[in-house]
Every structure is written in C-alpha cells, then in structure tokens.
Amino acid sequence: MRTLKGPSLHLAQFSAAEPPFNSLENIAQWARTQGFKALQIPAWDSRFFNVELAAQSQAYCDDIKGMLGDHGLQISELTSHIFGQLVAVHPAYDALWDASIPAPLRGKPQARTEWAIERMKLTITASQRLGLEDLGTFSGALAWPYLFPFPQRPEGLIDAAFDELARRWRPLLDLADEKGINLCYEIHPSEDLHDGTSFERFYERVDQHPRCRILFDPSHFVLQQLDYLSYLDIYQSFIRMFHVKDAEFNATGRQGIYGGYSDWADRAGRFRSLGDGQVDFKGIFSKLAQYDYPGWATLEWECCLKNQEDGAREGVEFINRHIIEVTNRAFDNFAGAPVDQRQIQAMLGLQHEARP
Template sequence: MRLGYCSITWGGVVGHPTGVTSVKDLFYLTHGDMRQAVTDIGEAGYEGVEMFDGNLVEFADRPEVLAGHLHDAGLELVSVYSGANFIYPDILPDELDRIRRSAALAAQFGAERLVIGGGARRAAGTTDDDYRRLADSLNEVADIAESQGIEASYHPHLSTIVESPEELDRLLPNTRIGFCPDVAHLAAGGGDPAAIIRSYGDRINHVHLKDLTRASVSFQPLGDGDLDLAGIVGALRETGYDGWLMVELDEYDGDPKEAAERSGEAVRRLLAD
C-alpha cells in the first residue's frame, strides 16, 4: 500500500461562496497555501496528495504552477474530492455539470481517483426515494469519471444520509460506484470500520485513514484517538487491498506538518507489523 495525505489540514474546508446562489459553482476549498501544503506533505515522506476540486479550479488557468509544486515536492496528485446533494432533481443537472468539471481537472492534473461525498438530509426527513436518487446519481458520477479515464469512489460522511452501517447498506448494493471507507467517519456513524471493510472489500478502491476520539467525535492524528488502526489495516490486507492509504485530518489546532509527520510514523509502524 502507498501512502498519501490530504491537503485539508492546511486551512480546513469551506464551500465556494458563489455556491449559495449558484449551485453549479459550489466547489470545496481549503483556505490554505497549497504550495506550502504539498511541500510539507512531501517533506513528511508521503508519495501522494489528495486535494479539493475548488483548489484545482484556482490553478485551471495556470496548470504549470501546480504541476511545478507537485514535482518539486516529489508528489503525485492521487485524488480529487468533490460532492453534491444528489437528491434534488431540479438542481441535479447543475451539480453533475460541476462534477464533470471536477473530473476533467482531476484528469488534467494526472489524478487517478475522483472521491465523492454527499446525499443531503432533508429538513422534512429522508425518504426511500432519496437513496434511489443518490444511487442513480452516483452511477452517473462513475460514468463521468470513466469518461475522463479515472475511477470514482463514494465516501460516506457525517451529516449525509449515509452515516450508519444500515444507511451504507441501503446505498451500496444499488450503485456501482467504488467505495472509499473513511474509517473515522464510519466509526463516528456507529459502525465497526474493520467489519465494514470486510463486508465491502470487493468495492474498495480508495481509503481515507484517520483516527477518532469517539467521546467527543473529534478527529485526531493517527495513534492519538481510540480506533483500532491495526485491526483496520489488517482488514484491508485480508480483502487484498493494495492501493493508496490517504491519511486525513480534517481540523487540527497545531502545526499541520507536524501532524502529518506523526501520522506517517504511526501508519508506517502499522504497515511494518
């Protein structure tokens, strides 16, 4: 397995402000210096990086700048993260248009994976049709990614309609998109990440690895939370997974580079055992 790191820690995640009035422009963004992020990630010993689609949009008219940063850091752009509501028929065409732009940018910069979160929770409550619409939309996302020569992965996430193991079971059998388990989100949603990995091992084509303190539902550098990371890595090995492990830390009060270094040391010990 190869190790990469997500750039989110350098500034956290926000949505592009134009998305409030124009859903087709609602890209994810990390409000941080991407040059510093890729430099730090490379110096921390990782081989790849995952970035948000909105940060790629910033380099769309000057791709050589980001390509130069990645080259200098010795990193591959492994994956690009995006997402959408996916359950509202009226805005779905605009959401998918944005996903097409994200996939094209991912391919332009050499990424192999488009990672997608989403599935909105309605104020009036989730319906069976919402899961059907989400599944159908994710099939379209898979088609979009394949048209660009890359693969798509669905990432269950807190605040969406796919938090718990039961909700995941309502979705995955009805869509063909690949599965990206984020082990901390799965645990925070009430699941056993290792058991879920074993159940859906044939669907996994990407992994987000981070730690969690369950009592406060706070994400941590690897080894600082209470997840059984050794058991999770063991489950991945049992399934035959040999792809990227993308270490992620959504928010961190300290130095993001130091957190990346600590997580790198922890995951390398796990892989060596």
C-alpha cells in the same frame, strides 16, 4: 497481497491565507519536508487547483504534476466533497450551504444542484487528465433529517429519497466510467450514504454500477459505533480510498452518539490526531494489506485539540509505522517438500482404491 502506498496528505484542512498553506507549490515544499509522498487535492479550493482549467487543459495538468514531481511528490487523488454534497441538499440546509457557492446561485436550490453536477463533471474529467483512477466525494443527503424514525416515517419516503439520489448520480457514474474514474463515496454522517446498509440501498439503485466505490474513513465509524473491521471484511472489494483519521467515543451518563448539541471538544464522540484516539489501525492496515487494497493511506487531520502541523508531523511517522511491507514468501516454506500425484494418493490412503 499488496503494500499500501503512503503517506499522502489531504489538503482540505490545511488551506489558509498564510504561507506555507496559501498555494499548492508552497504547501508541496512544506509537505515534502514533513515526509509526505503525495497530496490529495480538494478540487473546490481555488487556492490550490483550478478545476475548470484542469478539465480543459492537459498542459495545466502536466504543469501541476511536473511541479509536484520537482518536490518529490505526486497527486494521490482529487476530492470533490463539497461538489458532491451539493448534488443533493435537503431544504433544511439550504441557508447553511449558501456560503459554499457563487453569490448569484444563493437562494436558488435548483441552480445550485445544476452547478454542483457540472462541477462534478469537471472534476471527473480533470482526474482523467491527471492520470488518476479514483475520486473522493460525498453523496449529498435528501433523507438525513429523517434519520431517527419518530414521528414515524411515511411509507415510501426513504425509497423516494434514494430513487432521486440515484437519478442525480447515475449520469455522473456513467461519465466516470467513460473516463476510467472510480467515484469513491465517503461513508459519513450527514450523508445519505453513511453506513453499509445505506450504501447498499444506493448501490442497487444505480444498478450495481462498476464505478460506485467507497472512501473508507474509520473515524466516522467510531462516532457511529459501527464495527469498522467487519465493515472491511464485507466491503473490501469496494474500497478504493482510505482516510487515516483517528477518533474516540467516550459515552457518559449525559450523552452518547448524538452529542447533546455540544461543540466538538465536549462531545462523547470526537475526532483526534493519529495515535491519540481509539481506532485499531493495526487491525485496519493488516486487513487492507490482506485484501490487496490498491490505493493510498492519506492523512486527514481533524482534531479538536491538537494543531494541524503537529498532527501532520506525527501522522507521517504513524502511517509509515503502520504500513505493512507484505511478504513475498510463506513463513513455513522451510518445511515444504515437493510431492507428486502418486504420493498425494498415498497420503490419502487412496493408492489401493478401486477406480470406476
């Protein structure tokens, strides 16, 4: 068993134009005063991180690590969710994703895909230069609009989508293996990898690639009404990253998991700050300790009600309270006694058994 590392803070939801959220050094100063021990850095946010420079320059990476070290922090992981999402985009979402890419690429899906793949390569290389082992990402989605099987999905549609998804990701997984990095796919609604079954479908198509791993975020399982504790039992060997994020699901006579197109605050399933939702974090932290989870417990703030600074401050205490300092001894050691092989035979009534 292993004691979880943490708390780390995912910066994606804290990036802003105003200090202390407008630069990596400013947010590092703030995060340390809140009690965080590490930062999870979104590679797509140029206010915090220059992914091109990081992939090319060891000096730049060393400077970032040194600056964070001066504030008593380290990098837990990089994340590449926007880049990963854009590796595979269904045409229905082309216009919605145009704002996330350079202007010359807008309206050019093939160029966007090529750009995203190159960005993933840069982020994998940057992770290696930073001395990291795990990289969080999204899978992207080609089949998501066909999630509900009506009208009936034609035979071969989902297979074709996952074949193409695997074709795009396999070279990136191979590069990650070369660089010693695990690609941790966040199991997430709106991604083709959104539950255990879809992850397995993809995993088989990338030939059970040793770098194909999982970022576990229980809030998305609450919204899907999926048993996240059983999920940990099944997939514990794949889980290398952990977003500590709360959620609640309160079905009514008017709406359930689909939410009726409501805004976040009015949905049956919605994200909450840590401790304000329904996730059984005692059960989760217990299982992760039991299964020797090697990574960080990283706070991700996405609450539809509470502001992020309160969520971060309360979240640090919440995570610290749930991290289990694992024992190095058995609780019943006091009752133990040395027993030799002759005594074991006697205990089983085998001392007089004839031996062949």
